[in-house]
Amino acid sequence: MISRILPLLFLLVASSGAHAFELLTEPVSDDAYALVGEIGPRTYENHALNNTLGFVVTPDGVVLISAGASPSGARLIEAAVARVTRQPIRWVINVGAQDHHWLGNSYFAAHGAEVIALARTVATQHDHADNHLERLHRVLKDRAADVRPAYASRVLDSDHATLQLGGRTFELIWPGDGHFPGDAILWLPAEKLVFTGDLVFHDRMLGIHPFSPVADWQKSFHVMAALGPEHVVPGHGHPGDLAKARRDTGDYLDWLIKNVGQALADWKELEETVEMLADAPQFKHLKFYDSWHRRNIHQTYLQLEAAQ
Numbered sequence: 001m002i003s004r005i006l007p008l009l010f011l012l013v014a015s016s017g018a019h020a021f022e023l024l025t026e027p028v029s030d031d032a033y034a035l036v037g038e039i040g041p042r043t044y045e046n047h048a049l050n051n052t053l054g055f056v057v058t059p060d061g062v063v064l065i066s067a068g069a070s071p072s073g074a075r076l077i078e079a080a081v082a083r084v085t086r087q088p089i090r091w092v093i094n095v096g097a098q099d100h101h102w103l104g105n106s107y108f109a110a111h112g113a114e115v116i117a118l119a120r121t122v123a124t125q126h127d128h129a130d131n132h133l134e135r136l137h138r139v140l141k142d143r144a145a146d147v148r149p150a151y152a153s154r155v156l157d158s159d160h161a162t163l164q165l166g167g168r169t170f171e172l173i174w175p176g177d178g179h180f181p182g183d184a185i186l187w188l189p190a191e192k193l194v195f196t197g198d199l200v201f202h203d204r205m206l207g208i209h210p211f212s213p214v215a216d217w218q219k220s221f222h223v224m225a226a227l228g229p230e231h232v233v234p235g236h237g238h239p240g241d242l243a244k245a246r247r248d249t250g251d252y253l254d255w256l257i258k259n260v261g262q263a264l265a266d267w268k269e270l271e272e273t274v275e276m277l278a279d280a281p282q283f284k285h286l287k288f289y290d291s292w293h294r295r296n297i298h299q300t301y302l303q304l305e306a307a308q
């Protein structure tokens with residue numbers, strides 16, 4: 001009898017385990033890793049970890065880039081880091097103001113980490129906190145019960161701050177606004193590695209919101225590219241090189257500004273412009289092309305028209 005039950009139990013355990021969401025750990029350069037979350041939307045199952053985070057292991061502890069959207073997500077991040085190193089997470093750097101970059105701060109702060117961010121990033125976090133909390137409660141339900149906004153304990157009143165953490169040099173840079181105003185990038189000059197936050201989307205189409213100043217975003221991308229990174233860990237998608245960042249984000253921003261700008265110069269109407277530009281085969285490899293491309297043309301048109 002037991003011999004019949006055991007395989008069944010094993011199957012049940014194996015199948016329940018198969019559905020648990022895990023971040024994918026991808027080595028990037030010496031002691032630096034990307035933690036790749038869901039490429040798709042936020043869900044209860046993925047703990048709203050539909051973004052890419054990163055970490056760097058130093059002899060004095062781990063530097064974590066982005067904190068996830070909740071304490072439950074933070075525990076998954078902590079578990080992923082623990083599979084690579086026994087070092088504790090000692091510093092958390094917030095490179096953005098969107099929920100999944102910072103609403104897990106409270107968990108890491110309670111476990112002894114210092115949370116670091118630029119003042120500009122913190123200001124935008126304050127602006128969007130209520131809205132993001134409300135949305136998170138709808139998605140995460142009981143898992144959102146303990147989400148509390150916890151802001152950086154070390155706020156840097158600078159647009160280009162150099163940090164020495166665990167014997168390594170990190171530069172926290174505001175390259176100009178992007179997906180959210182005040183978003184930052186983290187540059188490791190010795191490794192030529194950049195954690196871009198939501199400045200760069202890989203593998204999926206970026207989304208331009210009314211609060212995402214697209215002309216600034218385009219310029220900010222070029223500021224990042226001018227650093228000459230060899231490794232790019234994006235805010236969404238798998239890590240890659242600068243050529244990939246250009247293909248999936250920079251070229252698209254350039255294309256939008258150029259083509260929507262030309263349509264406006266030609267006095268095309270909004271609807272006409274969206275129809276005219278709806279087919280852009282060079283970006284169809286990006287996930288969510290169908291749901292985001294037209295919206296992005298629409299939003300770019302409104303922003304460029306308002307700036308005229």
Ligand SMILES: [Zn+2]
Nearest residue numbers: 051098198235
């Ligand atoms: Zn994001």
